[in-house]
Amino acid sequence: MKYNQVTIKDIARELGISPSTVSRALKDHPDISPETKKAVNELAEKLNYQPNIVALSLRQSKTNTLGVVIPEIVHFFFSTVISGIEDVAYSAGYNIIITQSNESLQREKTDIKALFNSRVDGMLISLSRETNSFEHIDAMMAKGVPMVFFDRVYDSANSSKVIVDDLSGAKEATLHLIEQGCKRIAHLEGPPNLDITKQRLQGFREALAEHNLPVHEDLIVSCPQGTIEEGKAAAEKLLKMANPPDAIFATNDPAAMGAMQTIKEAGLKIPQDIAVVGFSNWFFSSLMDPPLTSVDQPGFEMGQEAAKLLIRQIEVKSKEHIDPTPETKILKTRLIVRDSSLKSGKKK
Amino acid sequence: MKYNQVTIKDIARELGISPSTVSRALKDHPDISPETKKAVNELAEKLNYQPNIVALSLRQSKTNTLGVVIPEIVHFFFSTVISGIEDVAYSAGYNIIITQSNESLQREKTDIKALFNSRVDGMLISLSRETNSFEHIDAMMAKGVPMVFFDRVYDSANSSKVIVDDLSGAKEATLHLIEQGCKRIAHLEGPPNLDITKQRLQGFREALAEHNLPVHEDLIVSCPQGTIEEGKAAAEKLLKMANPPDAIFATNDPAAMGAMQTIKEAGLKIPQDIAVVGFSNWFFSSLMDPPLTSVDQPGFEMGQEAAKLLIRQIEVKSKEHIDPTPETKILKTRLIVRDSSLKSGKKK
DNA sequence: GTGAAAGCGCTAACAC
DNA sequence: GTGTTAGCGCTTTCAC
Numbered sequence: 016m017k018y019n020q021v022t023i024k025d026i027a028r029e030l031g032i033s034p035s036t037v038s039r040a041l042k043d044h045p046d047i048s049p050e051t052k053k054a055v056n057e058l059a060e061k062l063n064y065q066p067n068i069v070a071l072s073l074r075q076s077k078t079n080t081l082g083v084v085i086p087e088i089v090h091f092f093f094s095t096v097i098s099g100i101e102d103v104a105y106s107a108g109y110n111i112i113i114t115q116s117n118e119s120l121q122r123e124k125t126d127i128k129a130l131f132n133s134r135v136d137g138m139l140i141s142l143s144r145e146t147n148s149f150e151h152i153d154a155m156m157a158k159g160v161p162m163v164f165f166d167r168v169y170d171s172a173n174s175s176k177v178i179v180d181d182l183s184g185a186k187e188a189t190l191h192l193i194e195q196g197c198k199r200i201a202h203l204e205g206p207p208n209l210d211i212t213k214q215r216l217q218g219f220r221e222a223l224a225e226h227n228l229p230v231h232e233d234l235i236v237s238c239p240q241g242t243i244e245e246g247k248a249a250a251e252k253l254l255k256m257a258n259p260p261d262a263i264f265a266t267n268d269p270a271a272m273g274a275m276q277t278i279k280e281a282g283l284k285i286p287q288d289i290a291v292v293g294f295s296n297w298f299f300s301s302l303m304d305p306p307l308t309s310v311d312q313p314g315f316e317m318g319q320e321a322a323k324l325l326i327r328q329i330e331v332k333s334k335e336h337i338d339p340t341p342e343t344k345i346l347k348t349r350l351i352v353r354d355s356s357l358k359s360g361k362k363k
Numbered sequence: 364m365k366y367n368q369v370t371i372k373d374i375a376r377e378l379g380i381s382p383s384t385v386s387r388a389l390k391d392h393p394d395i396s397p398e399t400k401k402a403v404n405e406l407a408e409k410l411n412y413q414p415n416i417v418a419l420s421l422r423q424s425k426t427n428t429l430g431v432v433i434p435e436i437v438h439f440f441f442s443t444v445i446s447g448i449e450d451v452a453y454s455a456g457y458n459i460i461i462t463q464s465n466e467s468l469q470r471e472k473t474d475i476k477a478l479f480n481s482r483v484d485g486m487l488i489s490l491s492r493e494t495n496s497f498e499h500i501d502a503m504m505a506k507g508v509p510m511v512f513f514d515r516v517y518d519s520a521n522s523s524k525v526i527v528d529d530l531s532g533a534k535e536a537t538l539h540l541i542e543q544g545c546k547r548i549a550h551l552e553g554p555p556n557l558d559i560t561k562q563r564l565q566g567f568r569e570a571l572a573e574h575n576l577p578v579h580e581d582l583i584v585s586c587p588q589g590t591i592e593e594g595k596a597a598a599e600k601l602l603k604m605a606n607p608p609d610a611i612f613a614t615n616d617p618a619a620m621g622a623m624q625t626i627k628e629a630g631l632k633i634p635q636d637i638a639v640v641g642f643s644n645w646f647f648s649s650l651m652d653p654p655l656t657s658v659d660q661p662g663f664e665m666g667q668e669a670a671k672l673l674i675r676q677i678e679v680k681s682k683e684h685i686d687p688t689p690e691t692k693i694l695k696t697r698l699i700v701r702d703s704s705l706k707s708g709k710k711k
Numbered sequence: 712g713t714g715a716a717a718g719c720g721c722t723a724a725c726a727c
Numbered sequence: 728g729t730g731t732t733a734g735c736g737c738t739t740t741c742a743c
Binding site for chain 1: 719720721722723
C-alpha cells in the first residue's frame with residue numbers, strides 16, 4: 016500500500032539524525048545513546064510508525080510467512096488443521112498464506128509455484144486426491160524449500176511429515192466392537208488409492224486376527240467417494256445378506272451416517288441390533304443419533320505439529336546452513352466411546 | 364528465502380545485456396526486439412526463473428495480498444466464507460493471509476496491526492464477539508486501508524460491508540411454522556450484543572404480527588453462548604411450562620440441536636408434537652434426525668462478494684486516487700424445508 | 712532498441 | 728555514538 020505511510024526516513028528527518036540511527040534505536044541497539052533512543056521511540060509512537068515488513072523481507076530474504084496448500088478449506092478436519100497451524104505460526108511470529116487445491120493436481124501445482132514466488136519461508140502441504148506425480152514437489156525440494164507434509168503425505172525418504180496412526184486407530188475401534196460381543200463386523204472402505212484406506216483395513220484385519228475371528232471378505236464394502244449415499248447403499252447391501260453383520264466399522268464420516276440412516280429406516284436398533292463405529296471426529300460424531308462411537312483424528316494437533324516441524328526446519332536451515340534431517344511424526348488417534356451405556360443389552 | 368534463486372541479473376549477465384532489458388523482455392514490452400525477447404524467455408524458462416514477488420511488492424507498494432481477520436476458522440460458516448474469499452482472490456491474482464481472533468478483541472487488534480505491517484492491499488474483517496470499541500478500526504480507515512466487513516460488521520457510515528438479510532430470513536422461517544399450523548412458537552435467541560440477534564427477533568415478531576398472533580414473551584429464551592447445552596436447557600424450560608410451545612425457532616445451530624435432543628428424550632415427536640426450525644446451514648441441518656428445516660446462510664457467496672467488493676475498492680483507489688464510496692451488499696438467505704413430508708399430520 | 716541510474720524501506724558493514 | 732554506503736530484486740524514467 017502507498018498511503019504515504021511513515022517510514023524510518025521521516026523520523027530521521029524530523030529528528031535531524033540518520034535513518035540508520037533510527038533503525039538501531041528502534042531495535043534497542045546497545046550503541047545508541049539513551050536520549051536518542053527515547054526521542055526516536057517517542058516520535059515513532061507519536062507518528063504511529065509501523066515497520067514495513069515487505070522491505071524487511073526483501074532485505075533479509077525471509078518473509079516470516081508459511082504457505083499452506085490444502086485440498087479443501089470447508090472440511091471439518093482440514094479447517095481444524097489450519098487452526099492448529101495458525102496457532103503455532105502466530106506464537107512464533109509467522110503469517111500464513113492459505114491456498115486450496117480443490118483436489119486438483121493442476122491447482123496444486125499453481126499454488127505451490129505461487130507460494131514459491133511469494134518467497135514463503137516454507138510450505139505445509141496436504142496432497143490433492145488427484146496427485147499421482149511429484150515433479151512439482153521434487154522441484155521445490157531441489158531448490159531447498161522447507162516443506163512438511165501432513166495427512167495426505169508425499170511418501171519420500173527426504174520429506175518431513177505428520178500423519179495419523181490409522182492402523183492402530185482402526186484396530187482399536189474394531190477391538191471395541193469385538194469386546195462388545197460383535198462377531199460379524201462389516202468394514203466400509205474409503206478411496207482406494209489413498210494409503211490411509213489400506214492402513215485402516217489392515218488395522219481391522221489385525222484386530223479380528225487377534226481374536227481368531229474370520230475375515231468375511233463379503234463384509235468388506237468399498238465406499239470410494241466417501242459419500243452418504245455410498246454408506247446407505249453399502250448398508251442396504253449388507254442388510255439384505257442371508258447372514259447380515261452385527262456391526263459396521265465405517266472408515267469415513269459420511270458413510271457412517273448413511274449406514275446409520277438405512278439401519279434406522281429398516282427399523283433396527285443401533286447398537287443393539289447392529290453396532291456402528293466411525294472414523295471421524297468428535298464433533299460430528301457427537302451429533303449423530305445415537306451418538307457415534309468413533310476414532311477421533313487429532314486435526315488441531317496435526318496442524319500444530321506440522322507447523323512446529325516446519326518452523327524448526329526453517330530456523331535450523333537459516334542458522335546452521337544445513338538441511339535438517341527429515342522427521343516423521345505419527346499422531347495417535349483416540350477412540351471416543353459413546354455407546355457404552357447401551358452395549359450392556361448386547362453383550363453375550 | 365535465499366536458496367540463491369535465479370534473478371533477472373543472472374539472466375542479464377549470461378546474455379550480456381542489462382537487467383532492465385531483461386525486465387522489459389519478460390513483460391513483453393514493445394520496444395524490445397523479437398530476438399532479444401526470444402533469447403530472454405528461453406533462458407528464463409531454462410533456468411526456471413521465478414519473479415521475486417517480495418521485490419515487486421516493495422517496488423510497486425502493492426502486495427497483491429488480502430488480509431482476513433475471522434473470529435474462528437473451525438466453524439462451518441466461517442470456513443465457507445474463507446473458501447469464497449479464496450475463490451475470488453485466486454481468480455484475481457491475490458493471495459490471502461488468514462488470521463483468527465479467537466473472539467478476542469486483543470487478538471483482533473494485533474492481527475489487524477500485523478496485517479497492516481505486512482502491507483496487505485486491503486482487509487476483510489468479521490468482528491470478534493468481544494469487539495465493542497473501534498479505535499483500531501478507525502485508525503486503519505484513517506490511513507486509507509481498504510476494508511470490507513462481513514457478517515459481524517462495523518456499523519459505520521463509511522465502511523463497506525456484506526451482510527445477510529437476517530430479518531427476512533427469520534421472518535420466512537417463522538412464516539413457515541405458522542403455515543404449518545403452529546400457534547405458540549418459541550424463539551431461542553443468540554448472543555445479546557450482536558446485531559443479528561436483534562434482527563432475527565425482529566423478523567420473528569413481524570411474522571407473528573402479520574398473522575395477528577400474539578408474541579408470548581415467556582417463549583423467548585436467551586441462549587447467549589450458542590451452545591448445545593443452552594439449547595437443551597431452553598427446551599427443558601419450555602417443555603415444563605403449563606402451556607408449552609408447539610414449535611421452536613432456534614436462531615443458531617447448536618441450540619437447535621440441543622433442543623431437538625431434549626424434545627426427543629421427552630418422548631415427543633418432531634415436528635408433529637413440536638416443530639423445530641433452525642438458523643444455520645444446509646450441511647449440518649441435513650444431518651439432524653429428523654432433518655432440520657433451516658435458514659441457509661450463504662457463506663461462500665458472502666466470501667465471494669466481500670472479496671469482490673474489496674478488490675474493486677483497491678483497484679479503484681490505486682487507479683483513480685479517490686476513496687470509492689462504501690457499498691453494502693445484503694445477501695438473501697434461503698429457507699430449506701425438510702419437514703414438508705411430515706407436516707401433513709400436523710396441519711389443522 | 713538498449714543501458715545507466717535511481718529508488719521502493721530497511722539493515723549492516725564500515726568508517727570516524 | 729552516529730553517519731555513510733551499499734544492496735536485497737525489481738521497474739522505470741531518462742538518456743543515447
